Amino acid sequence: xxxxxxxxxxxxxxxxxxxxxxxxLALEYWNNDDNxxxxxxxxxxxxxxxxxxxxxxxxxxxxNRDLFDALEDRLLDVLARLVLIFLLIFILTMAVTALHLHxxxxxQLDWRRWMTGLLLDQWLARSNHxxxxxxxxxxxxxxxxxxxxxxxxxxxxxxxxxxxxxxxLILGSFIDILxxxxxxxxxxxxxxxxxxxxxxxxxxxxGVGALCGMMLGRPLVRATNRLQTVExxxxxxxAQVREHAEAVALLHGGQCERRRANRLFGDVGVGWNRQTLxxxxxxxxxxxxxxxxxxxxxxxxxxxYIAGAMSLGFLMQAAQAFQRLTSALSWPIDNLGEIARxxxxxxxxxxxxxxxxxxxxxxxxxxxxERRIELHRSQRAELEIRHLFLDSATGQPLLQNFNxxxxxxxxxxxxxxxAATLALFKAVAGLWSWGHGEVLLPHGREIVFAPQYPYxxxxxxxxxxxxxxxxxxxxxxxxxxxxxxxxxGWLQSRLxxxxxxxxxxxxxxxxxxxxxxxxxxxxxxxxIEEAADAFEAHDFSATLDLLRxxxxxxxxxxxxxxxxxxxxxxxxxxxxDPPRS
Numbered sequence: 015x016x017x018x019x020x021x022x023x024x025x026x027x028x029x030x031x032x033x034x035x036x037x038x039l040a041l042e043y044w045n046n047d048d049n050x051x052x053x054x055x056x057x058x059x060x061x062x063x064x065x066x067x068x069x070x071x072x073x074x075x076x077x078n079r080d081l082f083d084a085l086e087d088r089l090l091d092v093l094a095r096l097v098l099i100f101l102l103i104f105i106l107t108m109a110v111t112a113l114h115l116h117x118x119x120x121x122q123l124d125w126r127r128w129m130t131g132l133l134l135d136q137w138l139a140r141s142n143h144x145x146x147x148x149x150x151x152x153x154x155x156x157x158x159x160x161x162x163x164x165x166x167x168x169x170x171x172x173x174x175x176x177x178x179x180x181x182x183l184i185l186g187s188f189i190d191i192l193x194x195x196x197x198x199x200x201x202x203x204x205x206x207x208x209x210x211x212x213x214x215x216x217x218x219x220x221g222v223g224a225l226c227g228m229m230l231g232r233p234l235v236r237a238t239n240r241l242q243t244v245e246x247x248x249x250x251x252x253a254q255v256r257e258h259a260e261a262v263a264l265l266h267g268g269q270c271e272r273r274r275a276n277r278l279f280g281d282v283g284v285g286w287n288r289q290t291l292x293x294x295x296x297x298x299x300x301x302x303x304x305x306x307x308x309x310x311x312x313x314x315x316x317x318x319y320i321a322g323a324m325s326l327g328f329l330m331q332a333a334q335a336f337q338r339l340t341s342a343l344s345w346p347i348d349n350l351g352e353i354a355r356x357x358x359x360x361x362x363x364x365x366x367x368x369x370x371x372x373x374x375x376x377x378x379x380x381x382x383x384e385r386r387i388e389l390h391r392s393q394r395a396e397l398e399i400r401h402l403f404l405d406s407a408t409g410q411p412l413l414q415n416f417n418x419x420x421x422x423x424x425x426x427x428x429x430x431x432x433a434a435t436l437a438l439f440k441a442v443a444g445l446w447s448w449g450h451g452e453v454l455l456p457h458g459r460e461i462v463f464a465p466q467y468p469y470x471x472x473x474x475x476x477x478x479x480x481x482x483x484x485x486x487x488x489x490x491x492x493x494x495x496x497x498x499x500x501x502x503g504w505l506q507s508r509l510x511x512x513x514x515x516x517x518x519x520x521x522x523x524x525x526x527x528x529x530x531x532x533x534x535x536x537x538x539x540x541x542i543e544e545a546a547d548a549f550e551a552h553d554f555s556a557t558l559d560l561l562r563x564x565x566x567x568x569x570x571x572x573x574x575x576x577x578x579x580x581x582x583x584x585x586x587x588x589x590x591d592p593p594r595s
Contacts, residue, residue, distance in 0.1 A: 032364040033357070036167070039367075043128050056121045063114040064176060068183040070107050075191060075334055077103065083327030118172060126168040133160050133363075136370040158246040159366045163359035170356040174349055181342035188342070189213055192335035195328050215314060216336050220343030223303050227347035230295035234350060237292040239358035241285035248278040259517055296350065303344075311336035389444050392454035395422045397442070397461070397539070397569070402451030404437040409448075411593045412437050418588070422456065422538070425562075425570040425583060430590035435573045438590065439463070439543045456569075462537040466544040467521070468528030472514040475505060479530060488534060499560055500530035501553070529557065533564055541571045558583050 044053060077099060084092040137156060193213050255262060255271050262271055311333040319329040346353070392398060397420040404413040412434045420426055428435055440446040442453055443463050455461065470478050476485035476493055485493070494506045502523055516524065532540060561570065562583060572584075 032361050035364055036360045039129070039364075040125075040171070043125055046128065048128075049124070053121070053124065056117055056124075060114065060117050060121065060176065061179065063110055063117065064179050065183065066110045067107075067114065067180060068187060070103060070110065071184065071338065072187055072191070074103055075188075075331055075338070078334055079195075079327035079331035081327070082330045083325050086326040118176060122169045122172050125172065126164055129164050129168060129363075130160060133164065133367065133370075136367070156366060158249060159362050162246070163242075163362045166355055166359040167363055170352050170359075174352060174356065177349065178345060181345040184338050185342040188335045188338045192216065192332060192339055195324070195332045195335065212311065212314060212332060212336055213339070216311075216339045217343065219310065220340045223299075223340075223344055224347050226299055227296055227303075227344075227350065230299055234289070234292040234296065234354045237285070237289040238351070238354040239361065241282070241289050242355075242358050242362070244278070244281040244285045248275070248282055251275060251278045257516070293351070296347075300347070307337055307340060308333070387441055387444075387446060387449050388452045390452065390454050392457050395456050395459065396420060397456050397571075398454040399442070400452040400454070402438075402441065402449065402453070404434065404441060404446065404449040404451075406433065406437075407448060413449075413590060414593045416451070416590075420569060420571065422459075422569050423567055424585045426572070427584040427587045428571060428573045428590065429575065429587070431592045432575075434590040434592065436543070439465075439541060439573055442541060456539055459538045461539040461541050462532065462535065464528055464532060464540060464542040466525075468524060468531070470515040470519070470524060470527065472512070472516075474510055474512045475515065476509045478515050479509075479527065479534060481531065483535070492534065496530045496534035499533040499564055500526040501557075502526045502530065529561075532561070536565060537568060539569045540565070541573075543573045544575065 044050065044057075046053075077096065080092070081096050084096060137160065251274060255275075262268065312329070314336075315324070315329050315332045318324050319326065324332070341348070387402070397418070399416060399418040402413060402416040403411070404416070405411055412431070416438070428438070437446055437449075441449065441451075442455075442461070444453075469481070471481065474485065476488075479485065479493055479496065480488055490509070493509060494503070497503050497505050505523075505527075515527070519527065561568075
């Protein structure tokens with residue numbers, strides 16, 4: 015694993031077009047081997063149902079013409095027949111709409127499941143969720159990008175795709191209908207006759223509307239993108255307070271967190287107001303545009319109806335076809351807000367994915383003369399560190415030319431400079447990005463790393479205790495025994511209780527729960543980072559005795575502030591001092 019993942023793109027590289035790249039990503043879903051035929055079948059069915067919706071819209075257009083003609087001629091028998099036809103159209107419309115909704119929502123969920131899985135695999139692989147914090151780039155709030163932006167991008171993309179296809183089909187169908195029913199009109203003051211004159215009028219009406227809408231809605235994309243970013247920042251800030259509730263309470267930081275939340279919400283307010291201003295012009299125009307739409311075509315066609323050139327049915331069909339046509343032509347304006355929302359989410363997804371690929375490229379490109387911390391698997395059952403140099407993030411030397419060999423079964427106490435010991439712990443785990451050297455991990459054995467503060471997720475205690483394994487693979491008695499060894503046997507009765515244990519349990523109990531995992535999993539190699547330093551001296555010694563008794567053959571590296579050595583426990587004591595300047 016490469017320890018330096020900060021590989022920047024060439025400065026003269028053109029910015030990627032996220033729209034095209036997102037389409038290529040969508041094609042990966044279309045061609046994925048797991049269920050591509052289900053996906054293609056669902057898309058085909060969705061298109062077929064959209065065509066059926068357009069066919070029903072055409073049918074209802076002709077039905078309306080017959081209805082108004084029957085009313086104009088007062089034909090009661092024709093009216094009765096039209097009522098029966100309408101019942102059939104009504105039933106078919108409900109059935110097609112219901113099936114269409116089901117297929118569309120299945121496709122939205124399945125695409126979201128696939129893309130969420132893809133991003134999760136990249137984010138959680140090779141400790142990328144940690145390494146991502148160490149590089150530059152647009153990847154703030156990765157949880158929000160995976161949960162919220164993927165939801166928006168997949169759901170809105172499919173909804174927009176369907177409405178665009180529907181509008182294109184409506185456009186092609188109702189141009190012909192409007193051209194045939196509107197007849198011809200003579201331009202005022204001339205002898206020039208324009209056949210199907212309502213078609214160019216519809217294009218002109220929609221064109222003026224689109225031009226005005228685009229001008230008024232231009233700021234909306236930027237405002238929506240900014241608002242989504244500050245909303246995610248607010249959620250993240252509040253989540254931090256929840257995750258560190260005990261520390262905030264002990265430091266009486268409630269007022270400080272309140273001020274920080276006020277500041278974050280102030281950013282939301284600014285973003286909201288900018289989006290409101292962006293919406294104001296386009297919503298006002300759209301309201302007037304939509305109010306005029308039902309009346310305008312009737313006024314345009316009224317002279318022909320008054321002159322007897324068309325019947326009432328033809329007049330109403332022409333008006334309805336005009337509305338359908340202009341609505342289809344107005345698709346970009348009607349969906350400008352959703353397009354902006356989708357585009358903002360697509361940009362956030364693709365920038366996040368770019369940073370993940372940056373880490374992957376760094377792993378592939380290790381070498382090329384650049385000094386790095388190299389992790390390899392040894393051919394022997396020992397941990398070997400060769401010529402390791404560690405620096406801080408600011409370039410301050412922490413450890414220089416460090417060499418260490420730990421054989422199986424040894425117990426090594428590591429004390430000294432906290433910055434150096436922490437960097438060593440993370441370097442062996444493959445998480446330190448600053449320095450160079452070589453770390454050879456023991457053959458055939460994984461090292462279990464026990465950090466100072468164990469990760470405790472929300473859920474049943476048995477699952478938290480067994481993490482990262484499944485609680486069901488351990489017998490009840492073994493789980494109870496592990497808790498007893500760690501000195502928290504009083505939690506045995508709560509194995510099936512589901513809680514947010516990082517908030518419920520005191521810090522010392524959390525550390526004991528982390529040690530209980532060692533007693534449960536019984537690893538052969540353990541690297542502990544001050545995981546028991548918060549204990550009293552007596553408890554600390556008792557914990558070491560338990561580790562020696564229950565894990566007699568385990569290799570133990572313990573970073574600790576306790577420099578005293580319990581009799582006969584450690585075989586070696588290393589002190590890491592800061593390098594001399």
